[in-house]
Amino acid sequence: MLAVASLSLSAVAQDVEDMNIAPAEKHRVATNGFWQNWFLGANVSWNAFYGEGERSLVAPFRKFPGGSYYTGLGASLALGKWLTPVFGLRTKVYAWQMGKEEDGIGGDKYWTANEQLLINVSSLFRGYDEQRFWNLIPYIGAGIHRNMTHAHYSTALSCGLLNTFRLSPRFSANVELAWNSAEGSNHGLSLKKRNQHFAVELGITWHIGKNNWRHATDQEAVSALTEGELDALNAQLADCQAENDRLQQELDAKLMPKTNAVTVAPSIKTVEQIVSAPVSIFFAVGKADVIASRDMLSVKSLAELAISKNAHVLVTGYADMSGSPEKNLKLSEKRANAVADELVRLGVSRDRIEVVAAGGVDTLKPAEYNRRATVELR
Numbered sequence: 001m002l003a004v005a006s007l008s009l010s011a012v013a014q015d016v017e018d019m020n021i022a023p024a025e026k027h028r029v030a031t032n033g034f035w036q037n038w039f040l041g042a043n044v045s046w047n048a049f050y051g052e053g054e055r056s057l058v059a060p061f062r063k064f065p066g067g068s069y070y071t072g073l074g075a076s077l078a079l080g081k082w083l084t085p086v087f088g089l090r091t092k093v094y095a096w097q098m099g100k101e102e103d104g105i106g107g108d109k110y111w112t113a114n115e116q117l118l119i120n121v122s123s124l125f126r127g128y129d130e131q132r133f134w135n136l137i138p139y140i141g142a143g144i145h146r147n148m149t150h151a152h153y154s155t156a157l158s159c160g161l162l163n164t165f166r167l168s169p170r171f172s173a174n175v176e177l178a179w180n181s182a183e184g185s186n187h188g189l190s191l192k193k194r195n196q197h198f199a200v201e202l203g204i205t206w207h208i209g210k211n212n213w214r215h216a217t218d219q220e221a222v223s224a225l226t227e228g229e230l231d232a233l234n235a236q237l238a239d240c241q242a243e244n245d246r247l248q249q250e251l252d253a254k255l256m257p258k259t260n261a262v263t264v265a266p267s268i269k270t271v272e273q274i275v276s277a278p279v280s281i282f283f284a285v286g287k288a289d290v291i292a293s294r295d296m297l298s299v300k301s302l303a304e305l306a307i308s309k310n311a312h313v314l315v316t317g318y319a320d321m322s323g324s325p326e327k328n329l330k331l332s333e334k335r336a337n338a339v340a341d342e343l344v345r346l347g348v349s350r351d352r353i354e355v356v357a358a359g360g361v362d363t364l365k366p367a368e369y370n371r372r373a374t375v376e377l378r
Contacts, residue, residue, distance in 0.1 A: 039078075040078070047071060072096055093113045116141030139162060171207070172204070174203045306377055312352050314378050318372050320362070
């Protein structure tokens with residue numbers, strides 16, 4: 001099993017070198033709650049039993065008196081949860097029978113319950129990918145073992161190699177190599193004094209509830225992107241303001257009539273129009289706390305412009321589509337109000353701020369960019 005794992009890890013490591021993915025990015029994922037990423041697995045198994053102190057690999061295949069072998073069929077059931085794309089926990093219960101009940105030889109029945117730590121080395125080396133077909137998952141665990149025939153309990157250790165093959169978003173096929181070690185009559189942790197159980201298992205896993213992860217927003221990358229966009233928008237704003245001034249001058253010249261001795265120039269009222277590009281403030285998943293300081297610098301510039309021009313400010317909050325419509329609407333409102341509070345702190349009058357909650361949207365890619373609020377002058 002170690003040899004197979006080593007070869008597999010070498011293959012996936014080579015793939016990482018060929019992928020243009022930054023290590024800091026591929027592991028940044030987020031999940032929403034306790035009930036996400038649970039799974040239920042069921043397998044049928046072929047089993048071989050090695051008695052206490054038995055070192056021969058062919059021991060279970062020897063024919064004992066009465067025609068019995070220490071091999072047999074069994075089944076297992078597992079319930080677990082992925083805590084991250086790399087680490088998960090599961091509780092697994094095996095049940096199997098060794099040999100045949102002939103002349104009092106064989107026919108023993110067993111069950112084992114283990115708590116196991118899963119390590120998805122595919123995600124560890126290649127990053128999270130919900131569309132990946134094959135995942136290589138070694139595991140270790142410990143629990144209890146019971147010989148039902150002789151009414152004997154003992155400690156159990158386990159390790160193995162789980163391979164999952166994606167069939168659909170809800171189901172995966174399993175191929176598993178499992179090794180269990182149960183305490184023998186001499187007791188102790190030494191493998192030479194323990195009974196060994198080897199199993200080859202085939203089965204299927206059902207992914208319960210929300211079974212995928214979302215890439216978390218890289219706040220630094222988003223802020224850097226926002227800063228570049230703001231530079232471009234500020235340049236556009238300056239151009240628009242210059243064009244607005246030029247058009248206003250032309251309008252003034254056309255509306256101003258020629259004067260003579262008997263006519264009086266009518267008074268002309270100039271209406272000033274403010275051109276403002278929206279500024280975005282990004283939020284972490286499920287949060288409404290303003291944390292992007294570089295975004296707030298641009299908001300401060302808009303606040304100063306709004307104060308100087310006595311303009312109205314529109315703040316619109318958004319959420320992504322991961323939650324329910326009611327939850328998204330409430331979260332978008334919290335985000336808009338959080339930005340409005342910052343504007344008030346910067347000196348903008350509250351009665352000149354309009355707050356709009358847009359709820360969950362899917363207008364920007366990637367989806368985490370929709371977790372934002374926009375500020376614009378009206």
